[in-house]
Structures are given as structure tokens and as C-alpha cells.
Amino acid sequence: xxxxxxxxxxxxxxxxxxxxxxxxxxxxxxxxxxxxxxxxxxxxxxxxxxxxxxxxxxxxxxxxxxxxxxxxxxxxxxxxxxxxxxxxxxxxxxxxxxxxxxxxxxxxxxxxxxxxxxxxxxxxxxxxxxxxxxxxxxxxxxxxxxxxxxxxxxxxxxxxxxxxxxxxxxxxxxxxxxxxxxxxxxxxxxxxxxxxxxxxxxxxxxxxxxxxxxxxxxxxxxxxxxxxxxxxxxxxxxxxxxxxxxxxxxxxxxxxxxxxxxxxxxxxxxxxxxxxxxxxx
Numbered sequence: 001x002x003x004x005x006x007x008x009x010x011x012x013x014x015x016x017x018x019x020x021x022x023x024x025x026x027x028x029x030x031x032x033x034x035x036x037x038x039x040x041x042x043x044x045x046x047x048x049x050x051x052x053x054x055x056x057x058x059x060x061x062x063x064x065x066x067x068x069x070x071x072x073x074x075x076x077x078x079x080x081x082x083x084x085x086x087x088x089x090x091x092x093x094x095x096x097x098x099x100x101x102x103x104x105x106x107x108x109x110x111x112x113x114x115x116x117x118x119x120x121x122x123x124x125x126x127x128x129x130x131x132x133x134x135x136x137x138x139x140x141x142x143x144x145x146x147x148x149x150x151x152x153x154x155x156x157x158x159x160x161x162x163x164x165x166x167x168x169x170x171x172x173x174x175x176x177x178x179x180x181x182x183x184x185x186x187x188x189x190x191x192x193x194x195x196x197x198x199x200x201x202x203x204x205x206x207x208x209x210x211x212x213x214x215x216x217x218x219x220x221x222x223x224x225x226x227x228x229x230x231x232x233x234x235x236x237x238x239x240x241x242x243x244x245x246x247x248x249x250x251x252x253x254x255x256x257x258x259x260x261x262x263x264x265x266x267x268x269x270x271x272x273x274x275x276x277x278x279x280x281x
Contacts, residue, residue, distance in 0.1 A: 002256040003064055004275040005035035006267035007217070013268065021054050025061040033271055035064040037260045038100065041071045044092055048099055055101035066104035066215070066258065069093040075127035076110035076120040076156055083127055087134055094140045104215060104258065106146045106175045109165065110156035124156050125165060132169045144173045146215045151180030151228025158184070159198055163205045174202065175215040179231070179262070182241040183223035189241040195249035203253070212255055218243060218274065219262040231264040234273055247278040 009024055018027060021038065028036050036058065046054075058065045070093070073086045093105045110124040128147070135141060147165050150157030159181060166172040181198070182189040189195060202211045220236045222229040232239060250257070261271035 002250070002278065003034035003258045004271045004278070005033045005037065005063070005258075005260055006271045007037040007068065007260050007262045008039045008267065010268040011265040022057040025054075025057040025063050028063050028268070029061040031268055031272055033063075033268070033275065035066065035258050035260065037066045037068055037106070038097070038102075039068045040093055040096070041068055043070050043072075044089075044096055046096070048096075051096045051099035055099055059101050064258065065097070065100050065102040066106065066260070067093050067097040067100070067102060069105055069107035071108060073107050074110050074113075075124040075131070076113060076115065078113070078115065078123070086127070087131055090131060090145065091134060091138060091140065094135070094138075094143045094145070098140075098143065103142065104144045104146055104173075106148055106215060106217075108150060108155070108157065109147045109162070112154050112156060120156055121161055121164075124161075125168065128165050128168050128172070132171060135171050141171055143171075144215070145171050146173045146175040148175035148217065149177050149180050149184075151177065151183040151221060151223070153184060153227045155227075159201070163202060166206055166210070170210070173210065173214055174206075175217060176202075176257075177217035177262075178241055178246060179217065179219045179221040180228060183221045183228040186223065187240060190245070192245045192248045192252075195246045196253065199249055199253055199255065212257075214255070214257045216257045216259040217262050218246070218259055219264070219267075219270070231262055233263045233266040234270045235266075243274050244277050244281075247274070247281050250278070251281055 070089045073089050112120040162174050220232040222239050261267040263270040
């Protein structure tokens with residue numbers, strides 16, 4: 001079933017005196033939310049025992065946990081040694097999310113750099129095929145590896161690129177960040193049809209079963225000529241996208257993703273707002 005939750009801990013979480021991720025499980029549960037994304041963005045800096053402890057508390061509260069792999073990943077890097085590090089970041093994230101009892105690892109695919117778009121996408125695709133082999137060799141085929149749509153024009157990760165990457169193997173499931181798509185496309189997501197056209201494209205290319213429980217990031221995002229500038233909160237009235245049209249599209253297409261709020265500091269409140277909007281439709 002569809003699930004809603006925050007990415008990391010909010011300003012309100014710390015203001016209430018909480019400090020540890022183990023406390024996040026009960027905090028999220030008490031809010032009436034269903035999932036939580038652990039951010040490894042700046043690197044994996046916790047012990048295996050700490051990861052296991054986190055997993056135990058989330059299991060007790062019946063809160064699903066996913067992980068966002070480090071931001072350093074770049075499968076389009078022309079340096080093979082740097083690419084090897086990217087494989088390691090993804091595989092280590094899988095190791096730790098398994099210790100936490102989760103099954104989803106979100107990762108940013110690549111940056112274009114000085115290569116042409118075609119060269120960077122081709123190199124990313126080739127490296128993801130190698131990553132697929134590493135996934136099976138290391139016994140991580142039970143984990144969902146989720147390449148994400150990206151918000152800056154210089155990043156690899158249009159909707160079409162992510163769908164093509166996911167065609168490489170069933171171990172890859174799309175993370176669709178609708179705020180990123182909206183920022184990259186200069187405010188393209190406004191109506192139910194805007195969302196449905198993207199979702200129907202995914203279903204046509206990957207099949208309903210592959211898309212039904214895909215991963216979603218959602219927040220309002222400020223953008224400029226080069227795409228994403230910064231994440232905002234639902235209080236912002238200048239930039240989108242709005243969640244209600246997406247909620248309608250998901251219900252009409254019978255899709256049940258994990259929806260993770262990446263709002264700037266209010267990710268718990270905004271995740272709850274999305275759940276309430278969805279349940280009212």
C-alpha cells in the first residue's frame with residue numbers, strides 16, 4: 001500500500017529534544033506516517049551495530065525505512081577509479097539498509113561534466129550494467145536500487161533517462177522526484193494530466209508491476225535557468241509543484257509508491273499534509 005514519510009529528521013524533531021534516529025521511528029509513527037528515508041548523503045558514518053539498532057526500533061514501530069546513498073556517486077565520471085568508488089557507495093548503502101531492515105536504496109546516477117550528453121548517458125548506462133553484476137555477485141538482489149530523476153540540467157537523470165536505466169535489470173526501480181522534474185522543466189507539472197502523462201509513460205515502458213510500488217521524492221523546489229536552485233517548504237506559493245494533482249493521478253492509475261518528503265526542514269509536516277490530501281480524494 002502507499003506510504004508517506006520524511007527524508008531525515010526535521011527541525012521540529014530536534015526542537016522537541018530528540019537526537020537519535022532510533023527515536024525517529026516512534027516520532028514518525030506518532031505523527032501517523034508510514035516510512036522514513038535515512039540520508040547517507042555525506043557518507044556512511046555509522047557503525048553496523050548502530051544500523052542494526054536503528055533497524056530494530058523501526059521494526060518495532062512497523063515503519064518502513066529506505067536509504068539515500070551518498071551524493072558523491074557519479075557513474076559518468078571518465079575516471080575508472082572514481083567509478084569504482086561509486087560502485088562501493090551504492091553497495092555499502094545496500095549493506096547498511098539491509099542491517100536496518102529496509103529494502104530500498106536511492107541514488108543519484110551521474111553528472112554530465114565535460115562530455116556530451118550522449119557520451120555521459122552511455123557511460124552511465126554501461127556502468128549501471130556493471131553495478132547490476134556487482135549487485136548479484138554480492139547477493140543484494142533482494143534490495144531495490146532506485147536511480148533518481150535530477151533537477152539540474154547538468155545532471156544525468158531526466159525521466160526518460162531513468163526509465164532507460166531501469167530497463168537494464170529488474171533490480172532497478174525508478175525514484176521519481178517530481179520537484180526535480182518540475183524544476184528541470186521550468187514549472188511543467190501543474191495538472192492531473194501533466195502527472196498522468198509521465199506515469200503512463202513509465203507504465204508503458206516498464207510495465208505496471210515494475211511501476212506500481214516505485215519510489216517518489218516530493219517537495220517544492222526553487223528553480224532558475226539551469227534548473228534546481230534549492231528545496232522549499234509547502235508554505236511557498238511561488239514555486240511548485242502541487243501535490244494534489246499527483247495524488248489524483250496515482251489513485252486513477254492505481255499506483256502505490258513510497259512518497260518521501262524532502263521539504264527544507266518541514267519534511268515531517270509536509271509528508272503528513274500529503275497523506276491527508278491523498279486520503280481525502
